[in-house]
Structure formats: C-alpha cells, structure tokens
Amino acid sequence: MSFFxxxxxxxxxxxxxxxxxxxxxxIIANAIPADPINANLPPNALNDKDxxxxxxxxxxxxxxxxxxxxxxxGNLLQGDMGTSIKTRKPVAEDISSRLPATIELAxxxxxxxxxxxxxxxxxxxxxKNSLADYAARVIALIGISFPVFLIALIFxxxxxAQLGIAAGPGRLHxxxxxxxxxxxxxxxxxxxxxxxxxxxxALSHLxxxxxxxxxxxxxxxxxxxxxxxxxxxxxxxxRTARAKGLHERTxxxxxxxxxxxxxxxxxxxxxxxNLLVGSILIERIFAYxxxxxxxFRASTSQDFPAIMGVSLLFAFIYVGVNFVVDILYFxxxxxxxxx
Amino acid sequence: MSSISSIxxxxxxxxxxxxxxxxxxxxxxxxxxxxxxxAVALWILIAFSAPLIAPFPPLEQDLxxxxxxxxxxxxxxxxxxxxxxxxxxxxxSRITIPAGLAxxxxxxxxxxxxxxxxxxxxxxxxxxxxxxxxxxxAFPFIILAMAVTAALGPDIRNAVxxxxxxxxxxxxxxxRGLVLEVKSQEYVExxxxxxxxxxxxxxxxxxxxxxxxxxxxxxxxxxxAILSFAALSFxxxxxxxxxxxxxxxxxxxxxxxxxxxxxxxxxxxxxxxVMAFNFIGDGLRDILDPxxxxx
Numbered sequence: 001m002s003f004f005x006x007x008x009x010x011x012x013x014x015x016x017x018x019x020x021x022x023x024x025x026x027i028i029a030n031a032i033p034a035d036p037i038n039a040n041l042p043p044n045a046l047n048d049k050d051x052x053x054x055x056x057x058x059x060x061x062x063x064x065x066x067x068x069x070x071x072x073x074g075n076l077l078q079g080d081m082g083t084s085i086k087t088r089k090p091v092a093e094d095i096s097s098r099l100p101a102t103i104e105l106a107x108x109x110x111x112x113x114x115x116x117x118x119x120x121x122x123x124x125x126x127x128k129n130s131l132a133d134y135a136a137r138v139i140a141l142i143g144i145s146f147p148v149f150l151i152a153l154i155f156x157x158x159x160x161a162q163l164g165i166a167a168g169p170g171r172l173h174x175x176x177x178x179x180x181x182x183x184x185x186x187x188x189x190x191x192x193x194x195x196x197x198x199x200x201x202a203l204s205h206l207x208x209x210x211x212x213x214x215x216x217x218x219x220x221x222x223x224x225x226x227x228x229x230x231x232x233x234x235x236x237x238x239r240t241a242r243a244k245g246l247h248e249r250t251x252x253x254x255x256x257x258x259x260x261x262x263x264x265x266x267x268x269x270x271x272x273x274n275l276l277v278g279s280i281l282i283e284r285i286f287a288y289x290x291x292x293x294x295x296f297r298a299s300t301s302q303d304f305p306a307i308m309g310v311s312l313l314f315a316f317i318y319v320g321v322n323f324v325v326d327i328l329y330f331x332x333x334x335x336x337x338x339x
Numbered sequence: 340m341s342s343i344s345s346i347x348x349x350x351x352x353x354x355x356x357x358x359x360x361x362x363x364x365x366x367x368x369x370x371x372x373x374x375x376x377x378a379v380a381l382w383i384l385i386a387f388s389a390p391l392i393a394p395f396p397p398l399e400q401d402l403x404x405x406x407x408x409x410x411x412x413x414x415x416x417x418x419x420x421x422x423x424x425x426x427x428x429x430x431x432s433r434i435t436i437p438a439g440l441a442x443x444x445x446x447x448x449x450x451x452x453x454x455x456x457x458x459x460x461x462x463x464x465x466x467x468x469x470x471x472x473x474x475x476x477a478f479p480f481i482i483l484a485m486a487v488t489a490a491l492g493p494d495i496r497n498a499v500x501x502x503x504x505x506x507x508x509x510x511x512x513x514x515r516g517l518v519l520e521v522k523s524q525e526y527v528e529x530x531x532x533x534x535x536x537x538x539x540x541x542x543x544x545x546x547x548x549x550x551x552x553x554x555x556x557x558x559x560x561x562x563x564a565i566l567s568f569a570a571l572s573f574x575x576x577x578x579x580x581x582x583x584x585x586x587x588x589x590x591x592x593x594x595x596x597x598x599x600x601x602x603x604x605x606x607x608x609x610x611x612x613v614m615a616f617n618f619i620g621d622g623l624r625d626i627l628d629p630x631x632x633x634x
Contacts, residue, residue: 020474025486032490039490141621145562145614147569149589150606157599273479280485281570285593295485300575304489311486315478322477 001337003330010326014319021315026072029308036061039304042085081312082305086297091309094294099313100184101171102283102290106275108206109213113275114268117218121225121264125233126252136222143219152212152282159208167204169287176201209286213278217271224267228260235259261332269325276314365626375618382612386432393426397583406598416600418591424600427583428608434584435612438499439565445503446564447557450510451550457511458518459541469515472508480505481567488576495584498577502567506560510553517549524548555627559620562613569609585609 033039036059037052045051056062060071075081081091120136127133143151159166171186172178179189179198186202232238233256241251279292287293291310298306330336366372385392394414401421409416415425457468475483487501521527522545530544569586571577578584580591585605592602 017474017477020470021477024474024478024483028486028490032487141614141617142610145566145617146610147566147573147586147589147606147613149570149573150602150610153589153593153596153602153606157596161596273482276479277481277570280574284574296574299485299489299493302489302493307489308486311482314482318479319477 006330006336007327010323014323017319018316021312021319022073022076023069025308025312025315026069028311029304030059030061030068030072031065033304040082040085042088076312081309084298084303084306084309086301086303086306091305094306095291095309095313097184098289098291098294101186101288102279102292104185104187105206105209105213105283105288105290106272106279108210109217109275109278110268110272112210112214113217113271114221116214117221117268118225118264120218120222121229122252122257124222124226125229128230136226139215140219140222143215143217144223147281148212148216148278149281149285151215152209152285155208155212156285166208167201169285171202171205171288172198173201173205205288209282209288212282213275216278217274220271220274221264221267225260225264228263229256232256232260258332262329265325265328265332269322272321273314273318276317362626366622369622369625371618372622375615375622378611378615379619382432382436382615385429386436389429389433393423393429395423395426397427397430398422398581406595406601408598409600415604416598418588418598418601419595424588424604427588428585428604430583431585431588431605431608432612434495434578434582435565435568435609438495438568439561441499442502442506442564442568443557443561445499446506447510447553447560449503450507451514451546451553453507454511454514454516455518455541455546455549458515459522459537459545465515468511472511475505475508478505480508481570484567484571485574485576488571493576495572495578495582498568498571502564502571506564510556513552513556514549517552518545521545521548555623558616558623562616562620565609565613565616 029040030036037055038046041051041055058071059075060068063071079092081095083089084091084094087094120139124133124136155166156169160168167173176198179186179193179195179202182189182192187199187206190196190199190202233252238251238255241255242248246255276292279290280295281292282288283290283292284296291313294306295310297303298310399422401417403421404413404417405419405421407413407417407421413423413425415423415428417423418427453468453472457465457472483505484498484501487504488498491497491501518541527540527544530540535544568577569589572584572586573590575587575590578587580587585608588605589602589609592598592605595601
C-alpha cells in the first residue's frame, strides 16, 4: 500500500469520528441540561426577552432536535462555539487567544515525558530487577498514583518557594513585557524578535509545569516501554542478533527498540489525553494562562458554553494526535506497507 | 478401577491447590500487594469509624484558631475557618471510597451489558454498539465526564454518574470479544436446543464464563476512578466547597499556598489510597500474567 493510499484511508476514517464527537457534544449541550437557555446565558440576561429570543433563534431552539443539531454544526463550522458567561466574549476567541500558551506547555511536557518515560522503561527492561529498575518503577508508580495537582503543588513549593531554583507562577516575570505576538508562544515569539532575555525567562517559567506534566505521562510510557521491550528481548531474532556478534547497544537500540516501538508510540498518543487533562489541573496551580486555566475557571464558575467549547477542542486535538499516531504506524510497521 | 477413579478425582483438586499455591507464592514474593491490602483495609476501617475516631466534626469552625500549623491540638493543622484538617481528611474517606467504587461498579456493569449484548446479538446491533464504543473512546474520558457533570449540574452524585457514563467502553470491548468466544461453545448450543430463551442463555450461560477478566480490569481501574473523581472535584465539578472531600480541600488549599498542610494532607490521602489500590492491581496482574513477572 502506498503512503498516499494509507493516508487517505485513515483520514476518511477520522471524519465520522469527528462528526460523532459533535453529536455527543450537541447531546451534552442541548439535551442533558434541564434548560439550555439557563445553562448558556448569564443570570442577568435571563430577564431580557430579546436576548433569550435571539439565543433561541441563533441555535434554532424552537425547531426539532435534528434541525437544532444542524444549526449547531453550522455555527460550529463557522467557528462559533457560543459566548462565555464569565468573560462575555465568544468562546472561540477566548480559546484561540489562550491556545498558544497551552501548546507551548504541552509540547515541552510531551518531549520531557517521552524522553523520561522511554529511558526509564528502557533502563528497567535492560537491567531488569536491578536497583535502577526498582527506582524507575517506583517513580512510575508515584506518577500513576499521585494526583497531578499534588505533584504540581509540591514541585512549586520545593523548587520555587523553598529552594528558589525554579521560576514562579505565570508565563513571564511580572516586570517583563510579553514579546510581540506572532505565534502567541512566548518562547518562539521572543526568538523571532531576537530577544534572548525574554526567551530565557519564558522558558524558565515553562520548565516546572512541563516537568510536572512529564512525570504524569511518563509513568504510563515507561510501563509500556518496559513490558513491550521485555517481550521483544525474549524473541529469537534478538538471540540471533547477539549470535552474529552485534554490539549490545545495536541489539537493544536497533533490533529491540525498533520492534517495541508500536505499543510505545500508541501509548504516547493515548497519553496526550492525559496531557490535556493535566493542563487543566496544573495550569491553575502555576497560574499559567492557557486553555487549562480557562477550563478550570469555567468549571468553578459553571461557565457552560466555555466548558463545552474546551471539551470539544480537546476531543478534536486528541483525535488529531491519534490520527498522527496512525500515520506513524506506516513507517513503524512494515506489514502495512506490504499488505 | 478404584485407582483410576482416585487418580481422576485427585487431579482437579491438586491442580487447583497448586494454582492457589502458585498465587500465594507470588503474593508472598510481592510484599507490595500485602502492603496495599493493609492500607486499603485501614482506609475502609477509617471510613467506617470516622465519626468515632475523628477528634472534631468535619464542619466545626473555630475562627480563633484558623490557619494553624500542625500541632498537638490540630494534628494536621487547621484551615481558613479553623476546621481541623485531620478530622476532615478522615471524614473525606467516606466520600471518596464509595464514589470510586460506585464509578467502577456502575461503569463496568454498563460496559459488561453493552459488550455482552453486542457480542451475543451480532449483526447491526453489534455494529452500532461497537461504533458507539469507538466514539466514546475517541474522547479523553475525563474531559467527557467534565462536560457531562457541567451539564447535569455539579455535585457528588452527578460527578459519579458522569464518570460511570464514560467509564464503560473498555469493558464493552473486552466483554464483546469474550462473549463471541464463548458463544460458539457446545454448552451454549445445548442450552439453545433445550429451549432456553435468549436472555437466559446470555445472562445465565454465557456471562458467568466471561466475567473474570472484567473483574480484574475493574480492580486495576479503582485507582484511576478515585483520581478522576478527585480531579473533577478539584476543578469544582464535585461536592460543594465546604465538603471535606479531598480533591476539593486541595483546590481550596491552593489559595493558602504557604499553609502547606491545607493541601498536602488531603493530597497525600488521595495518593496513599490510590497507590494502595495500584499495588493490589499490579500484584494481581503480575500473578495472572506470567510474562510480566519479575523473575
């Protein structure tokens, strides 16, 4: 199968899932609340007949349910996710202004988490039952068992408040000005502007929250890496590779890792969901103004349109990431190319 | 003749005994399972006896003694309203443990039902239910639970309902596969020819033979359920603010960052309970999956 064929086939499978997600989101938004008007409009607007009538008309609330869905989908395709009760701005606008901050954090968290998780799993599997194996497994167990918000609080307390070796909450030091907006990601914008000082400061503010996220997702990654690699290490071709005199590093690094890559890449894709959830839980603690903090505020103030907007966005991102993982299979699994 | 019958009758007994012995052997070699069991038992005991052993009622305020660091009077300090953190943490177990178990029981039951019906009915029903399962798996499930809780209105009951409503897909998948396997067994055919009804065959003949893997998955899942519940209540989609629920206490504790006891102790309560369940779940998996045993 050519790459093009594979890509198109996979892409076509994503469309019904995305549509399905909008159906689920529509049901949650319109069918579950006792009164969608109550849930979606600020309390003071509930006395205003014009506002209510406008809201009804826009979302087609006087029409049958399937037409309501089509109206909902139509609005969504135009980037309209309703208006936030708390910020009084369109949810889509709120989201797009906060998304770059979260992308920056999540990307760094994913990189740290993957490096940490894969190397811990690798060490665990190669030196099975050694002290390093036990240490890696205990770290993984903490990552799985400790609530991520507790880890965030402990990190912030120890490394920032007590030891003073990490940057505090926020995206930049309070007296620094944010770089001119190009991508909205402070590190990249600062670099584009040639401003190394701002770049360094923005990066230092990312390290602690990104490490927290990394610990959270690396637990699962290291467990899968360990068990997947352990399985591969027992295979005959590993013995063959050793028998023909290959260096142990080549045996593990090339033959071993390559063949255990599929479950590892799969779990990295799946743990992206945890990364998104984690951002909601820790951005609040690090006062990091991204989508996660926005979602946290929306939840505590019952800002329903904002909650639905972020949920929908996160579901789309999650599907997108797992689509990328699907595409990666093409390169990792030769059976797909031959079939 | 007698020797043959004695041999044949002794085989299953010795086989089951040796299997139990193997399990016990691995349990003994894995002290973490024992530790987990003791910790869970302790927390359950605390949950039952909190009204008797907690030094203060969980909501009792003493504004004169607010924000005190841990001391002989308040073992784990006091919060912004002078409530005893130690007592609140003990009482919190009465919310978190039942909530976590309820999510697992309701979520897995739903999944078992959906998977069993899909596998047994086959055809269009199967197709529809499995596409539905895939759709639910396309969401990061906690996010979906957040949206559902927000739609239902935030409180403990709705958080548990929402989590249960998103918990089922993995169970449905596993059960469907198992039912498909068992469905073709001869004893199912025998039940058919004896005139048993479809629901009798599914619930009395097939399901009892597929339930074990779902129970194992459920044990592995309890820790995640507790963490998810804590996460929902941390972001305000659970119990009301005065509740001694652990996630909620941490959430309020953020406003008092320097009063570390306000967030640390409830947080550690969650961690210790989840870790205990994970010890048990991991041990169980190691015993049942020999490939992963650390030999």
